[in-house]
Amino acid sequence: MSDQNRTRSQPERRPGRTERAPRDRARRADGARTAAYQLLAAVDEGAFANLELPHVMRRFRLSGRDAAFATELAFGALRMQGLYDPVIARATGRAVDTLDPELLRTLRLGAHQALGMRVPPHAAADQTVALARWANGAGPARLVNAAMHRMTEKDRDTWLAEVTEGLTGAERLAVAHSHPVWVVRALQAGLIDRGRPVDEIEAVLESQNTPALVSLVARPGWSTPEELLEHGATEPGRWAPSAVTLTEGAPSALRAVAEGRAGVQDEGSQLSALVLAAATTTGEDTGRWLDLCAGPGGKAALLATTATQRGAGLVANELHAHRAELVRQALHPQGVDPLDPPVEITVGDGADLAADRSGQFDRVLVDVPCTGLGSLRRRPEARWRRQLSDLATLGPTQRSLLGAALDLVRPGGVVAYVTCSPHPAETSVVVDDVLKGRQDVELVDTGAVLAEVSPQLALHEAAGVPEGKGSRASSVQLWPHVHGTDAMYICLLRRTTPED
Numbered sequence: 001m002s003d004q005n006r007t008r009s010q011p012e013r014r015p016g017r018t019e020r021a022p023r024d025r026a027r028r029a030d031g032a033r034t035a036a037y038q039l040l041a042a043v044d045e046g047a048f049a050n051l052e053l054p055h056v057m058r059r060f061r062l063s064g065r066d067a068a069f070a071t072e073l074a075f076g077a078l079r080m081q082g083l084y085d086p087v088i089a090r091a092t093g094r095a096v097d098t099l100d101p102e103l104l105r106t107l108r109l110g111a112h113q114a115l116g117m118r119v120p121p122h123a124a125a126d127q128t129v130a131l132a133r134w135a136n137g138a139g140p141a142r143l144v145n146a147a148m149h150r151m152t153e154k155d156r157d158t159w160l161a162e163v164t165e166g167l168t169g170a171e172r173l174a175v176a177h178s179h180p181v182w183v184v185r186a187l188q189a190g191l192i193d194r195g196r197p198v199d200e201i202e203a204v205l206e207s208q209n210t211p212a213l214v215s216l217v218a219r220p221g222w223s224t225p226e227e228l229l230e231h232g233a234t235e236p237g238r239w240a241p242s243a244v245t246l247t248e249g250a251p252s253a254l255r256a257v258a259e260g261r262a263g264v265q266d267e268g269s270q271l272s273a274l275v276l277a278a279a280t281t282t283g284e285d286t287g288r289w290l291d292l293c294a295g296p297g298g299k300a301a302l303l304a305t306t307a308t309q310r311g312a313g314l315v316a317n318e319l320h321a322h323r324a325e326l327v328r329q330a331l332h333p334q335g336v337d338p339l340d341p342p343v344e345i346t347v348g349d350g351a352d353l354a355a356d357r358s359g360q361f362d363r364v365l366v367d368v369p370c371t372g373l374g375s376l377r378r379r380p381e382a383r384w385r386r387q388l389s390d391l392a393t394l395g396p397t398q399r400s401l402l403g404a405a406l407d408l409v410r411p412g413g414v415v416a417y418v419t420c421s422p423h424p425a426e427t428s429v430v431v432d433d434v435l436k437g438r439q440d441v442e443l444v445d446t447g448a449v450l451a452e453v454s455p456q457l458a459l460h461e462a463a464g465v466p467e468g469k470g471s472r473a474s475s476v477q478l479w480p481h482v483h484g485t486d487a488m489y490i491c492l493l494r495r496t497t498p499e500d
């Protein structure tokens with residue numbers, strides 16, 4: 001079953017009712033807390049929280065403040081479970097892996113209310129017990145009652161000191177900032193690789209625990225930042241000329257977003273597409289651009305509309321048919337004429353495309369599948385699903401896709417290698433490895449191109465360029481704690497011509 005289908009077809013989960021008395025059933029927890037519980041249940045069964053959220057909100061008819069409360073409660077409980085689980089273990093007197101998963105779900109929601117939200121302790125305890133009666137039954141609710149009583153006896157700082165006592169280094173950071181230890185170390189490796197102070201790690205981890213501002217993209221020719229600002233967006237974006245920020249309300253309340261002429265897109269993602277579009281090519285253009293790994297289509301839509309304005313057409317390739325369908329939807333919004341030249345969507349392994357279409361494209365985006373360690377703030381459960389072994393599994397695919405992109409671009413054309421992970425094993429090491437085997441590629445000063453696209457970003461920071469030679473010095477690494485974007489890595493490469 002596809003990820004999309006799975007999130008849509010989640011059945012209404014009903015907890016076991018054996019232990020529940022009729023009186024208890026009448027004392028239901030409120031809708032927002034019940035919705036948050038159901039969202040956690042869906043995630044436990046494999047759903048993605050951000051995709052499941054709108055379905056749960058609709059099912060519980062939540063909007064406005066209730067919807068915001070339920071979202072913060074569920075997302076916070078998912079994100080912060082690395083801190084809350086040791087607290088729950090102490091408050092229940094049991095290791096969390098011996099607790100029934102449904103009960104643990106309720107306790108995590110209780111912990112986030114008590115320790116992570118401004119819910120008064122008595123309300124956090126009462127409401128969590130009410131939720132436990134509904135979700136877990138009368139017996140477990142008694143355990144929850146005792147645990148919430150203990151949990152609310154101390155404040156967050158006291159618990160933090162208690163559960164991190166005796167821990168040092170990455171182990172302490174992992175509990176205090178609720179990340180797996182290997183993710184803490186991976187992010188530290190990213191900082192070191194970019195020549196940044198490693199003690200920035202606390203700021204990186206905190207930024208991954210802070211919900212991202214909603215950035216919208218105005219797709220050129222389909223909408224403008226001005227239109228979005230007139231109809232509800234709050235302010236222009238910080239870095240990308242295509243971006244605006246929305247601080248209140250649902251993005252879909254803006255007509256341009258509802259119609260697909262604009263969309264929700266992190267500014268770092270917008271910049272990666274715009275930087276590719278802005279890089280200089282040499283020689284004669286073919287008028288064809290390529291997005292080699294296009295699903296679900298956010299960057300493809302920005303690239304395609306930008307290409308159209310320059311008289312070029314986009315080929316968007318994606319491995320999975322269901323994700324290629326999302327690309328098709330992103331590239332065909334309501335109420336606008338089809339792009340001309342038309343977009344071509346292909347389904348298949350991007351590494352195979354080079355067999356037929358080698359040297360055909362002026363510009364190629366290769367936004368490779370990666371661990372996503374740079375966008376954890378958007379996907380609250382992702383940090384607990386990823387594993388260290390993913391780095392090794394993804395490496396060969398990333399290398400073969402970058403190699404294919406370099407074959408697919410024509411001499412004089414440019415490739416943007418992009419990841420939403422700052423780990424060197426997915427960024428500079430991949431680029432350097434692939435370059436070792438080729439004499440027909442040169443590195444482009446990505447920071448300089450970024451400064452043309454976003455002069456304000458260049459002013460803010462010399463684009464985080466470390467000293468030295470090779471891809472580290474020529475590429476750009478954005479950071480959530482510095483730039484407020486996802487941790488996007490962008491490296492531009494140019495295929496050299498025989499004259500070079």
Ligand SMILES: C[S@@+](CC[C@H](N)C(=O)[O-])C[C@H]1O[C@@H](n2cnc3c(N)ncnc32)[C@H](O)[C@@H]1O
Pocket residue numbers: 269292293294295296297298299300317318319320323348349350351367368369370397401
């Ligand atoms: C990081 S995502 C791309 C995000 C996309 N650029 C966007 O902005 O919406 C990577 C995509 O590559 C796809 N993919 C994975 N392996 C691939 C392969 N061998 N060839 C082509 N696409 C692949 C994944 O299914 C996923 O949709």
